Amino acid sequence: MNFIEELTWRGMIHDMKPGTEEQLQKEMTSAYIGIDPTADSLHIGHLVSVMMLKHFQIAGHKPLALVGGATGMIGDPSGKSLERNLLDEKTLRHNQECLKKQLAKFLDFESDAPNAAELVNNYDWMKDFSFLDFIRDIGKHITVNYMMAKDSVKSRLGEDAKMGMSFTEFSYQLVQGTDFLHLYKEKNCKLQMGGSDQWGNITTGTELIRRKESGDAFALTCPLITKADGGKFGKTESGNIWLDPKLTTPYKFYQFWLNVSDADAEKYIKIFTLLSKQEIDELVKEQEAAPHLRPLQKRLAKEVTCMVHDEQEYEKAVEASQILFGKATTESLAKLDKETFLAVFEGVPTFEIDRAKLDAGVPIIELLAAETAVFPSKGEVRRTIKGNGLSLNKAKLTDQDYSVSTSDLISEAYVLVQKGKKNYYIIEAV
RNA sequence: GGAGGGGUUCCCGAGUGGUCAAAGGGAACAGACUGUAAAUCUGUCGGCGUAGCCUUCGGAGGUUCAAAUCCUCCCCCCUCCA
Known part of the structure; x- marks a missing residue:
């Protein structure tokens, strides 16, 4: 050809x-x-x-x-x-x-x-x-x-x-x-x-x-690359998807491709991977048979992540994704040791907070909008909590007045904050 | 140089003295539904906050009890004519 x-x-x-x-x-x-x-x-x-x-x-x-x-x-x-x-x-x-x-x-x-x-x-x-x-x-x-x-x-x-x-x-x-x-x-x-x-x-x-x-x-x-819904390709809430791992972590990079819509996946996999026509046809058939397994997105994310980063980074991204989006619960999270936790969440945005402050307990709103920059304003934290969109260590948080203290720490050092379904942040006590 | 039309909150775009933090749409974010999809529906969408307050409509002044809206000067953009 x-x-x-x-x-x-x-x-x-x-x-x-x-x-x-x-x-x-x-x-x-x-x-x-x-x-x-x-x-x-x-x-x-x-x-x-x-x-x-x-x-x-x-x-x-x-x-x-x-x-x-x-x-x-x-x-x-x-x-x-x-x-x-x-x-x-x-x-x-x-x-x-x-x-x-x-x-x-x-x-x-x-x-x-x-x-x-x-x-x-x-x-x-x-x-x-x-x-x-x-x-x-x-x-x-x-x-x-x-x-x-x-x-x-x-x-x-x-x-x-x-x-x-x-x-x-x-x-x-x-x-x-x-x-x-x-x-x-x-x-x-x-x-x-x-x-x-x-x-x-x-x-x-x-x-x-x-x-x-x-x-x-x-x-x-x-052709210019478009998205099926007419949005701009390659942009997310946090901006461009870069190839430099310092600008876009491999985890985020992997997630970007994994989240591509069905309508775009077939188009993208042809453009951004070197997979042969036969392989892609095969994947398309699989996708039709079992769309919820998303074979196209998974393969697309794998190929591109491996090409731009490497296989090791890809595997780490997959592992982190499985923990974050799988059936992980507060209990299973709590069981992770520090090493595993860090390995899994490498690439998830991390913020630091003074351990001494946590000893005394920090109101959740302060913690996310003032002590760290997880949210840009206190009002937005309130709104998110009100809208049932905030989780702490995989558990929904509905109490706006909740105070985070050392007892919330995983591996005695981390709090996993989740904004909506897909956005994770880590707060580390130092 | 002359005539005309503009500059509004992320974008487009209403708004011509109070009821305007400012219509509507888009984008975005969150929730429900799902498959970390699409579509759909719902909510949010300047900041702080109970009320209420503060900052915002190109810039600087002014009129007024009250201005995005009126006046003055300035800056910038577009069209046409020279």
């Missing part, structure tokens, strides 16, 4: 330029995707493009990951994102290094294979590009008329525009096109991939290559 066929059955192709498949069959081809280095970790929104590159490398082609040090400071007008601030070079390099380490889990950067992955940063070739050079060498080749026809630009002009668009944002497609042109010339890169929102930007690049170099370059986009 070739690259295009692979992506097709996985539902990862939204659009591509005619001739793309032929090009890929003709020779080993280089392709790139762009990543904004706005943070020092990738989040799961990036994972789609990373998987495209991975399939690309598996298919024998050469993937390039472009860190957008230059473009990242402009901001793409097609998103609603505001214009960005310039990252200083130190931060930029730091982020670049961190991203590369994460990418190395997916792509082979190190081997001597001709299709080893490469990381490039457009800051390196854009930083010394003078304005005059730019408008002469690049700007001349693309008409404003052409640029204005792009949806990303059109939506920002005219009467229904909420915001105007600065010249900087307008020029974004040219800057991105310049990247493509640069990679085309320097690295013989003939394909740019990205989300479907990037189509306009990518084709400005292929157009530039055609006009300036009489070259043939290609574009391939994947």
Whole structure:
């Protein structure tokens, strides 16, 4: 199965330029995707493009990951994102290094294979590009008329525009096109991939290559990942799901995938895992036969957690989940020794409190909203208790005036706080 | 530079002197139902709290017993004309 066929059955192709498949069959081809280095970790929104590159490398082609040090400071007008601030070079390099380490889990950067992955940063070739050079060498080749026809630009002009668009944002497609042109010339890169929102930007690049170099370059986009209920993919109450375990613990990471809705599970497992069509078909059948066992979500969570973290972290996450969501009771919790407790709950957000305070007893509302930041306000603690949404050590708490004392400690050191069904916090006496 | 239209609580968006912590929708959170799913229904959704109080409607002043609402100045955004 070739690259295009692979992506097709996985539902990862939204659009591509005619001739793309032929090009890929003709020779080993280089392709790139762009990543904004706005943070020092990738989040799961990036994972789609990373998987495209991975399939690309598996298919024998050469993937390039472009860190957008230059473009990242402009901001793409097609998103609603505001214009960005310039990252200083130190931060930029730091982020670049961190991203590369994460990418190395997916792509082979190190081997001597001709299709080893490469990381490039457009800051390196854009930083010394003078304005005059730019408008002469690049700007001349693309008409404003052409640029204005792009949806990303059109939506920002005219009467229904909420915001105007600065010249900087307008020029974004040219800057991105310049990247493509640069990679085309320097690295013989003939394909740019990205989300479907990037189509306009990518084709400005292929157009530039055609006009300036009489070259043939290609574009391939994947659908934007959505949720069946229309919500944003990859966001939870606590924000982005990051690949860095320090930002999103493996437990939370695992839980994210496990909680994916049925309607999304099949779609996601095709995109975010390398499981074969047969394996997935099998799982889908199992899911239909016994939906409550959620084989799709479980396998999806396993595969992605193992890929991003490792098998050990995955197993810990499963164990913690079984205790938290299984039939654990106050009694079984109380039996856990300190070691086990810590191992199981590693990754569950932990707050500390002075043991001396607990000796005297701390009102629950104080404990959760003042002594620790489990809740942002006292009112919210009250509301949650009133709504029957708070549990302490797996037992529902209904008394707003309850005082927590040392007798509530598990293993003489911990209190397990549960907000609703899925949110756990640990308070540790120190 | 001219004319017009705007800036409201996380988002969209009502509100033009008191009954406004501010309609409605969305998002979010919790409860019920379930399968840690979806859909549905219910509740909550500025802060502290019994009442009640405090902070909020671009910013700063002012009028008034009382202002998101009226006046003055300023800042920002959009459209059209030049």
